[in-house]
Amino acid sequence: MLHSVQGIVIRSMDYGEGNKIIRLFTPELGKVGVMARGAKKLKSKHGAVTQLFTYGDFVFYKQRGQMGSLNGAEIIDAHHALREDLYKSAYASYLAEMTDRMLGDEEGNNYIFEQLKAGLMAIEEDKDMQIVTHLYEMKMFDLAGYLPITDACVSCGETTGITSFSPNMGGTLCSRCRFKDASTIPIGEGAHKLLRLFPRMDMRRLGSVQVKDETKEQLKRCMRTYMDVHIGVQWKSRGFIEQMEKYNI
Structure with a gap:
């Protein structure tokens, strides 16, 4: 069956001497694997459209249960800046990796597609990359059914006096309940405000x-620890970001 869709390249890998396999994320079809024959060749018409983060119109033939075969594509936004800057590339790769690993194959989701598209654009436009990442992480938690409780104390339901975040218990804790988790993460008013806002905020x-x-340091501890506790994936791109932070690259 011939498909004509908009998509974002969330993964691109060499295959054989001259080919590439790309993974597209599309609003209608979700994640789709597509073979781009000859894409590695110098004069290939598919060379540019198979680059990571490329947003474009893609035409491919795909039978059910099989990999697609790229017929043609037109670039809408090449996102050159995301590949040319080390920091931007690292954070954009984390968004793409989360999309690739947390969504099922051929699981369409127009809202997540728009959030990813807006997230990549936000990083390219020099908006705070850490905030963009945390906002997208929260969308992934919601999608996976692990959205933390941030509007009230996860233990008693109190909406005031929030002082900490408990990844193990699944949300924020008030001052009276924080003793229930010895590994709770202290948070200030600013971090709590953003944790409440992230689930409702549209990346666009x-x-x-x-x-x-x-505040950013508190958010980082909360979100990364929550991701590790509830999702349990070894993120290659996040590991690279952490190495850059460790060595102040």
């Missing part, structure tokens, strides 16, 4: 946000 409406370093 994200403006230029200014977040204190202390």
Whole structure:
């Protein structure tokens, strides 16, 4: 069956001497594996469209249960800047890797597609990459059914006096309940405000946000620990980001 869809390249790998296999994320078909024959060759018409993060119109033939075969493609946004900057490439790769590993094959999701598209654009436009990442992580938690409780204390339901975040218990804790988890992460008012906001925020409406370093550090601990506890995936791209942070690259 011939498909004509918009898609984003979330994975691209060499195959054989001159071919590439790409994984597209599309709003209608979800993740789709497509063979781009001859894409590695110097004069190939498919060379540019198979680059990671490319957003474009793709035409491919695919039978049920088989890999697709690329017939043609037109670039809408090549996202060159995401591949040319080390930091942007690392954070954009994390968004793409989450999409690739947390969505099922051929599982269409127009909302997540729009969030990914907006997230890549936000990184390219120099919006805070850490905030973009946390916002997308929250979308992934929601998709997987692991959205943390951030509007109230996960233990008693109290909506005031929130002082910490418990990945193990699945959300925020008030000052009276924080003793229930010895590994709870202390958070300030700024971090709690953003944790409440992330589940409801649309990436397409994200403006230029200014977040204190202390707040960002709290958010990072909360989101990464929550991801490790509930999703349990060894993220290659996040590992690279952590190495850059460790050595101040």
